[in-house]
Amino acid sequence: MKVFEIENICYSYPDGTKALNDLSFSVYEGEILGIAGANGSGKSTLLMLMMGCLSPLHGKIIYEGEKLSKQKLMIMRRETGILFQDPDDQLFLPTVWEDVAFGPRNLGLTEEEVALRVNSALRDTGIEALANKAPWKLSGGEKTLAALAGLFAMRPKTLLLDEPTSGLDPKSRRELINIIGRTKNTAVIATHDLDMVMDVCQRVVIMKNGTIESDGKVPGVLTDREFMASCGLEIPLSLTSRFS
Amino acid sequence: MRLKDLYRTEIYDESRGPFFSPLVLLAVTFVYTVAVVSFDRYQTFRMLPLAAYPIFIGSFARVSGRDIFRKMLTVLPFVIFIGIWNPFFDTTRTEYLGIMISMGWISFFSLILKFLLIVPATLIMVAATGFDGLCRTAASLGLPDVLVTQFFLLQRYIRLLAEETHNIVRARVFRGGKITVANAGNICGPLLLRCLSRSERIHSALMCRGFGGQLYHKHRRENRISVHDLIFVLTWVLFFSMVRIFDMPVLIGDLIVGCVF
Ligand SMILES: Nc1ncnc2c1ncn2[C@@H]1O[C@H](COP(=O)(O)OP(=O)(O)OP(=O)(O)O)[C@@H](O)[C@H]1O
Numbered sequence A: 001m002k003v004f005e006i007e008n009i010c011y012s013y014p015d016g017t018k019a020l021n022d023l024s025f026s027v028y029e030g031e032i033l034g035i036a037g038a039n040g041s042g043k044s045t046l047l048m049l050m051m052g053c054l055s056p057l058h059g060k061i062i063y064e065g066e067k068l069s070k071q072k073l074m075i076m077r078r079e080t081g082i083l084f085q086d087p088d089d090q091l092f093l094p095t096v097w098e099d100v101a102f103g104p105r106n107l108g109l110t111e112e113e114v115a116l117r118v119n120s121a122l123r124d125t126g127i128e129a130l131a132n133k134a135p136w137k138l139s140g141g142e143k144t145l146a147a148l149a150g151l152f153a154m155r156p157k158t159l160l161l162d163e164p165t166s167g168l169d170p171k172s173r174r175e176l177i178n179i180i181g182r183t184k185n186t187a188v189i190a191t192h193d194l195d196m197v198m199d200v201c202q203r204v205v206i207m208k209n210g211t212i213e214s215d216g217k218v219p220g221v222l223t224d225r226e227f228m229a230s231c232g233l234e235i236p237l238s239l240t241s242r243f244s
Numbered sequence B: 001m002r003l004k005d006l007y008r009t010e011i012y013d014e015s016r017g018p019f020f021s022p023l024v025l026l027a028v029t030f031v032y033t034v035a036v037v038s039f040d041r042y043q044t045f046r047m048l049p050l051a052a053y054p055i056f057i058g059s060f061a062r063v064s065g066r067d068i069f070r071k072m073l074t075v076l077p078f079v080i081f082i083g084i085w086n087p088f089f090d091t092t093r094t095e096y097l098g099i100m101i102s103m104g105w106i107s108f109f110s111l112i113l114k115f116l117l118i119v120p121a122t123l124i125m126v127a128a129t130g131f132d133g134l135c136r137t138a139a140s141l142g143l144p145d146v147l148v149t150q151f152f153l154l155q156r157y158i159r160l161l162a163e164e165t166h167n168i169v170r171a172r173v174f175r176g177g178k179i180t181v182a183n184a185g186n187i188c189g190p191l192l193l194r195c196l197s198r199s200e201r202i203h204s205a206l207m208c209r210g211f212g213g214q215l216y217h218k219h220r221r222e223n224r225i226s227v228h229d230l231i232f233v234l235t236w237v238l239f240f241s242m243v244r245i246f247d248m249p250v251l252i253g254d255l256i257v258g259c260v261f
């Protein structure tokens, strides 16, 4: 089943920057889809559109077979969690614990349920020790982990992650990859971390200047050195050592 | 004071947690403020015993005295500016502690004293409960959610403004730029745009997590008042009333004089 269907989407920012240009693809249930592309290729913009934070100038976004109306948008947001590229935009409340509890509380859960979910999300991301700290006093990577905990606590069916591994140390990165690898959820990951794409994604979409250059199985696309170079990318590090 | 500190309301060590319940502190500080303000404009030393309250909560809440002092210094010039006109308009002369001065000076002195009593107490209260604690108390007291949420968002955006200002100024200074009155415009313009786009993103993030306009949910009961809280409130209210009704410094003075002689 298709979770998201993106059909001929165009988007320009108010200042005239053309960020996405006639772009179509689908996200299938249960798959982990990577989105790669050079800086400014439109990855973050695409995720914001999928979440309904921006509305497309042309084209449609279909969620579970229905066009995103106001009501469908509410349902979609209950079932989908997004990690923003800048975790500072996401952390809001005075302590990490409260912030992680924000989503579950909005779902209308009881306080016991909320506490259960928050604690397990903090455990999964390995930041239990930071529970009482103010989010703006965290390090960059800790902020990412706190924002991720906020997502996990909502137990979404679908995850949209924008650069989830940027700023994480190798151990946290590995743990995150394990978490993503373990989930049976659908996930869309926009990233420059092609090694992570190799590890966890079944399919990858390569973007260039707001369009899709390639959409295919992971090892196939990522090993084409010439094609990758034409999109301003390189083949994953783990492959370079094998090929040279 | 560093620019980033401007938005810091929680001065206390956050791992310790608030010492008094926010509701109790709010209530007592309110009564305290009313007591201070109710002294008439020529009364001075009579209200001094009230200082016991800020000193007490300050020492228990472990608020840093230096922070409070610095925050007070920033407000003091305004108070002086308001009060300094009194001596010019109110020139009736009177005898005060054995010297002849104008009534205006006494009321100026009284105003400064009131400032010195109220502002630290309020600062300590905010510091000891935290902004979130105050919002929560307000919500649990039945203030409309819309209002409390606005109040909370307001402080979040003030912090955002401070952060962005800090970032822009730092970015300039590190690349050898100088901040002058002339180029302040070049800073304010981008600052406003940055704040706008960031607050848009923050808003998006809130919506994505199912925000429906309510930060403080009804089923969260924060303010259970214990006997210990009740005693705290009653003791202080009694003390404030005593200071208000009797001239304590004179009474104590008489008592000492009476004992000695
Ligand atoms: N708020 C904005 N206003 C105007 N243009 C913008 C805005 N945000 C992004 N852009 C432009 O839109 C294009 C796509 O940006 P986007 O953030 O989606 O890229 P990205 O693929 O996420 O890049 P990165 O890998 O660096 O995160 C870029 O050319 C960028 O300059």
Ligand SMILES: [Mg+2]
Residues within 6 Å of the ligand: A043, A044, A045, A085, A162
């Ligand atoms: Mg991006």
